[in-house]
Amino acid sequence: MSAIVRDTLARHAPAALATAALLLATMLAGIGLLGVSGAFLTGAALSFGVLGGYNLFLPSAGIRALTLARIVCRYGEKIVGHAATLRIARDLRVALFARLLALSPAQLAGLRGGDVLARLLGDVDAVDGVLVRALAPLLALAAAALALIGWAARLDPVSGAWIAGTSLIAAALASWRAAAGRQRSEAALARKRAGLRASLHELYDGAADLAAMDATARWLQRLPLEAAQLGQRERRQRLRAADATAMLGAAGAIGWTGLLWLACDAALAGRVSPAQAAGLAFAALALSELTPALALAWQALQGARASAHRIGAVAGQVPVVAEPRRPQPLPASGELLLDAVVFAWPGGRRVLDRATLRLAPGERVAIRGDSGVGKSSLAALVLRAVDPAAGALRWSGVDLREAALSDWHARLAWLPQEAPVFAGTLADNLRLGNPAADEARMREALACVQLAPWVEAVGGLSCWIGEGGTTVSAGQARRIALARALLRDAPLLVLDEPTEGLDQDTADAVMRGVAQWCTGRSVLVISHARLPAGVVDRELLLRDGTLYPAA
Numbered sequence: 252m253s254a255i256v257r258d259t260l261a262r263h264a265p266a267a268l269a270t271a272a273l274l275l276a277t278m279l280a281g282i283g284l285l286g287v288s289g290a291f292l293t294g295a296a297l298s299f300g301v302l303g304g305y306n307l308f309l310p311s312a313g314i315r316a317l318t319l320a321r322i323v324c325r326y327g328e329k330i331v332g333h334a335a336t337l338r339i340a341r342d343l344r345v346a347l348f349a350r351l352l353a354l355s356p357a358q359l360a361g362l363r364g365g366d367v368l369a370r371l372l373g374d375v376d377a378v379d380g381v382l383v384r385a386l387a388p389l390l391a392l393a394a395a396a397l398a399l400i401g402w403a404a405r406l407d408p409v410s411g412a413w414i415a416g417t418s419l420i421a422a423a424l425a426s427w428r429a430a431a432g433r434q435r436s437e438a439a440l441a442r443k444r445a446g447l448r449a450s451l452h453e454l455y456d457g458a459a460d461l462a463a464m465d466a467t468a469r470w471l472q473r474l475p476l477e478a479a480q481l482g483q484r485e486r487r488q489r490l491r492a493a494d495a496t497a498m499l500g501a502a503g504a505i506g507w508t509g510l511l512w513l514a515c516d517a518a519l520a521g522r523v524s525p526a527q528a529a530g531l532a533f534a535a536l537a538l539s540e541l542t543p544a545l546a547l548a549w550q551a552l553q554g555a556r557a558s559a560h561r562i563g564a565v566a567g568q569v570p571v572v573a574e575p576r577r578p579q580p581l582p583a584s585g586e587l588l589l590d591a592v593v594f595a596w597p598g599g600r601r602v603l604d605r606a607t608l609r610l611a612p613g614e615r616v617a618i619r620g621d622s623g624v625g626k627s628s629l630a631a632l633v634l635r636a637v638d639p640a641a642g643a644l645r646w647s648g649v650d651l652r653e654a655a656l657s658d659w660h661a662r663l664a665w666l667p668q669e670a671p672v673f674a675g676t677l678a679d680n681l682r683l684g685n686p687a688a689d690e691a692r693m694r695e696a697l698a699c700v701q702l703a704p705w706v707e708a709v710g711g712l713s714c715w716i717g718e719g720g721t722t723v724s725a726g727q728a729r730r731i732a733l734a735r736a737l738l739r740d741a742p743l744l745v746l747d748e749p750t751e752g753l754d755q756d757t758a759d760a761v762m763r764g765v766a767q768w769c770t771g772r773s774v775l776v777i778s779h780a781r782l783p784a785g786v787v788d789r790e791l792l793l794r795d796g797t798l799y800p801a802a
């Protein structure tokens with residue numbers, strides 16, 4: 252089982268035990284209720300007409316007490332169990348999300364976006380219910396069976412042995428039905444669910460492109476097929492659960508018929524009173540009614556194990572960028588040095604080969620180079636999304652591998668190549684860069700990226716922007732993301748293609764504004780475009796993994 256699932260469940264073990272205890276109390280109250288009722292009715296019927304021959308009050312008080320206890324315990328079990336389930340879901344999602352964040356994009360590259368979402372939602376759902384749907388019922392049922400066996404054995408050892416034997420057979424039947432190939436089929440089911448979710452996610456994400464390519468119909472054809480396959484598997488699972496339940500029900504009925512015969516025999520032989528024999532038979536009946544739940548509990552356990560495995564497959568990855576044991580303090584500002592850096596993506600060619608760059612405090616440097624030459628890879632190294640194979644990146648002499656990631660990221664503002672625009676107001680989007688930025692500062696940043704007239708036209712900073720920037724043009728979205736990066740109060744800015752998609756005049760005006768805004772801060776600009784004079788202090792060309800002064 253994955254460590255984050257094990258640790259999360261272990262943290263909630265007291266709640267799990269409380270749930271199992273309440274469920275056990277509910278079961279015992281139910282068993283006792285039927286047993287006492289059976290004994291009461293039989294005793295009362297047999298003493299009919301005998302004045303003062305039967306004490307009606309004690310059993311009827313017992314019945315009332317057990318009824319009340321059953322209701323209260325059931326209520327308590329629901330409250331405690333569901334609260335624990337929700338807390339487990341919360342903790343697991345947070346822990347898994349934190350693990351996902353620590354992984355480099357390359358480590359998640361093998362997973363479809365929808366699949367990651369499926370692990371965060373569907374698989375966590377399957378695991379969080381393991382207490383209420385599987386562990387608590389299994390524990391409580393075992394304890395209730397033991398309690399009944401103990402009581403029955405004291406009353407009549409033959410009946411006790413019979414209940415013990417039939418309970419063992421029921422448990423063996425349930426685990427046999429759960430074991431054979433079940434783990435594999437639950438894993439396949441979880442994979443199919445994730446696959447369908449991922450396809451839907453991609454359909455939604457790429458709807459415009461699919462429509463433009465006239466490929467929507469072809470894509471849509473896949474969905475019913477995937478849904479049908481999933482439906483088929485789920486039906487098969489349900490049938491298996493139904494047949495295991497029926498099997499357990501039949502075993503329980505046969506076992507109970509045998510017990511009825513044994514109880515009558517014990518009464519006739521005078522080993523127990525008729526009322527006790529009836530109590531025994533009815534209590535065993537209550538237990539046999541509970542045993543079919545074993546099948547569902549086993550199935551929930553297997554489903555949770557398969558999902559825990561899927562969560563572990565993602566969460567168990569070791570982040571390629573490790574945090575140092577004893578982080579070195581990082582100066583607030585300083586020189587960035589790429590010192591003979593060598594880097595290759597896993598399985599790829601050397602993208603950087605002893606690349607060296609010295610970026611003095613307040614200096615602005617542009618890096619140019621052909622597409623695919625490694626400019627964004629260099630930015631990934633600066634961000635420490637990955638670490639170099641040889642050489643080092645240093646900030647004021649401190650190797651970045653020796654510093655805490657959060658400390659380093661606090662010194663950075665980054666505009667990625669595919670910067671997202673989030674659903675919310677323009678102000679919400681800008682404050683992601685700097686939560687303390689006031690309206691005047693945000694307006695200045697927008698003016699710097701040549702968006703001031705547009706902001707007035709759309710009604711100000713409270714203008715709503717759709718998810719992915721659906722209500723703004725690509726160039727506007729790019730500039731909103733750039734303004735967000737500018738607002739961040741960091742000594743080093745890394746801007747990856749800041750003017751992509753802009754016309755030359757606007758691009759030049761934006762870059763002049765950026766240069767002015769960033770006076771005193773270090774800037775690393777990755778750009779295909781020629782920058783206007785004065786925007787950067789130096790231009791470098793990345794070729795064959797090495798940085799050269801640009802001509």
Ligand SMILES: Nc1ncnc2c1ncn2[C@@H]1O[C@H](COP(=O)(O)OP(=O)(O)OP(=O)(O)O)[C@@H](O)[C@H]1O
Pocket residue numbers: 356357360596597599602620621622623624625626627628629
């Ligand atoms: N996450 C990644 N995993 C594996 N390989 C990658 C990854 N990112 C980039 N690469 C590879 O590294 C090489 C350099 O890519 P990079 O994105 O750094 O180039 P670039 O100069 O920024 O290109 P462009 O100007 O087109 O954005 C390419 O061959 C690319 O396929």
